[in-house]
Amino acid sequence: MADIIIKNVYVLTMDSYELTQGVVVIENGTITEVAESTEQDADQIIDAKGSVVMPGFVNTHTHAAMTLFRGYADDIPLDEWLKNYIWPAEEHLTDEDAYIGTKLACLEMIKSGTTSFADMYIHMNDVAQAVKDSGMRAALSYGLIDLGENRSADVELSKGKQFVLDWKGEAEGRIITMYGPHAPYTCSEGFLSKVKKEANHDRVGIHIHVLETESELNQMKQQYGMCSINLLDRLGFLGPDVLAAHCVWLSDDDIEILRGRGVHVSHNPVSNMKLASGVAPVPRMLDRGVNVSLGTDGCASNNNNLDMFEEMKTAALLHKVESLDPTVLPARQVLEMATTSGARALGIKSGVLREGYNADVIIVDMNKPHLTPVYDIHSHLVYSASGSDVSTTIVDGRILMQDYEVVCMDEQDVLDRARTAASGLVERAKF
Numbered sequence: 256m257a258d259i260i261i262k263n264v265y266v267l268t269m270d271s272y273e274l275t276q277g278v279v280v281i282e283n284g285t286i287t288e289v290a291e292s293t294e295q296d297a298d299q300i301i302d303a304k305g306s307v308v309m310p311g312f313v314n315t316h317t318h319a320a321m322t323l324f325r326g327y328a329d330d331i332p333l334d335e336w337l338k339n340y341i342w343p344a345e346e347h348l349t350d351e352d353a354y355i356g357t358k359l360a361c362l363e364m365i366k367s368g369t370t371s372f373a374d375m376y377i378h379m380n381d382v383a384q385a386v387k388d389s390g391m392r393a394a395l396s397y398g399l400i401d402l403g404e405n406r407s408a409d410v411e412l413s414k415g416k417q418f419v420l421d422w423k424g425e426a427e428g429r430i431i432t433m434y435g436p437h438a439p440y441t442c443s444e445g446f447l448s449k450v451k452k453e454a455n456h457d458r459v460g461i462h463i464h465v466l467e468t469e470s471e472l473n474q475m476k477q478q479y480g481m482c483s484i485n486l487l488d489r490l491g492f493l494g495p496d497v498l499a500a501h502c503v504w505l506s507d508d509d510i511e512i513l514r515g516r517g518v519h520v521s522h523n524p525v526s527n528m529k530l531a532s533g534v535a536p537v538p539r540m541l542d543r544g545v546n547v548s549l550g551t552d553g554c555a556s557n558n559n560n561l562d563m564f565e566e567m568k569t570a571a572l573l574h575k576v577e578s579l580d581p582t583v584l585p586a587r588q589v590l591e592m593a594t595t596s597g598a599r600a601l602g603i604k605s606g607v608l609r610e611g612y613n614a615d616v617i618i619v620d621m622n623k624p625h626l627t628p629v630y631d632i633h634s635h636l637v638y639s640a641s642g643s644d645v646s647t648t649i650v651d652g653r654i655l656m657q658d659y660e661v662v663c664m665d666e667q668d669v670l671d672r673a674r675t676a677a678s679g680l681v682e683r684a685k686f
């Protein structure tokens with residue numbers, strides 16, 4: 256007896272371009288059958304007539320608890336945004352704030368079809384607890400900084416390590432841990448080398464911001480006589496264990512280094528546009544064979560949300576207008592970035608509907624005016640759909656939302672607690 260059968264549904268496996276009518280069978284957190292029909296029975300049958308079942312989205316770069324800063328400091332360049340607004344406000348964040356901010360993020364992600372995410376933040380025990388409680392899958396890292404913050408490198412590193420070891424494989428394996436050195440401009444070269452050594456030792460990955468702005472590029476050139484990619488490569492830092500967020504200010508040589516080292520890149524187009532950081536050379540990276548996935552960044556540097564549909568649409572449109580070429584980043588390729596490439600970046604067996612893979616699955620309700628008629632499902636998912644079209648979200652074989660009803664947490668309670676946390680934050684931080 257299976258746990259769940261999703262039937263009467265159009266299946267987009269992401270293994271092929273085809274959309275076929277069929278069933279998806281789930282047992283013990285795993286997809287056990289994807290077929291036209293099944294002989295099996297299940298504890299729960301989901302009749303998803305007229306809908307599409309597909310892999311859930313993998314958001315490969317965010318700072319989930321920043322939901323509490325949604326709309327707090329908009330329309331400001333990154334340096335000023337971080338130094339004058341975000342970092343001072345984060346000083347006032349409590350453990351409870353981080354918990355409820357992350358819970359709010361999980362709620363938002365579950366409702367808009369994201370099943371896994373990569374997070375780098377502070378108060379990580381509370382972030383991890385919120386992930387555990389929500390039922391989502393996540394790759395979590397404590398954001399390490401050793402410069403300009405009066406925090407000692409050793410204390411920082413031991414906090415990062417403690418988190419890596421305490422939470423590795425927790426929540427029935429839904430939590431992956433990583434080291435999270437914030438960026439080459441906030442971490443010294445000696446510190447970056449130590450982090451790499453610990454990550455190798457603990458057999459975990461590394462999540463880092465790289466070349467997000469021109470100001471980082473200039474600072475690196477001034478300080479080291481080379482860009483961040485060259486510096487990281489000289490340190491032996493780059494490899495397939497590295498998830499590099501942004502990578503906007505890359506030269507062709509940098510792209511070749513990323514490809515050669517097997518680094519995974521998280522493209523965050525909305526954040527890059529909102530903070531006016533620039534346009535990452537995504538088509539060139541993809542052409543050279545770099546694995547490029549998609550992330551929202553924290554929702555305060557996004558369109559103030561965590562909706563991966565918006566991220567897909569923005570990526571597709573941005574690179575067309577940038578290159579003046581409408582054939583660049585076609586819908587199917589963008590969907591792959593948001594699903595299979597993201598799963599590859601996090602090293603998880605998700606991102607496709609395939610036997611033996613994690614049952615991280617969403618159902619998109621196509622019975623909507625803006626999704627009618629359908630000629631090409633990829634086109635609709637990228638250009639027409641939005642997070643509010645997701646009716647059902649399943650992670651690790653557990654239903655977190657069914658028929659638009661969130662069943663893994665008390666939605667109203669999360670909203671109320673988030674509002675209370677934000678009021679307390681405003682009181683303490685005086686913003």
Ligand SMILES: C[C@H]1O[C@@H](n2cnc3c(O)ncnc32)[C@H](O)[C@@H]1O
Pocket residue numbers: 318333337341342345375376377398437464467526552553556
């Ligand atoms: C983990 C720290 O990273 C900070 N942060 C959030 N968004 C960005 C960004 O786009 N670039 C660099 N740093 C960022 C966050 O506030 C935490 O302090």
Ligand SMILES: [Zn+2]
Pocket residue numbers: 316317318464500552553
């Ligand atoms: Zn970020």
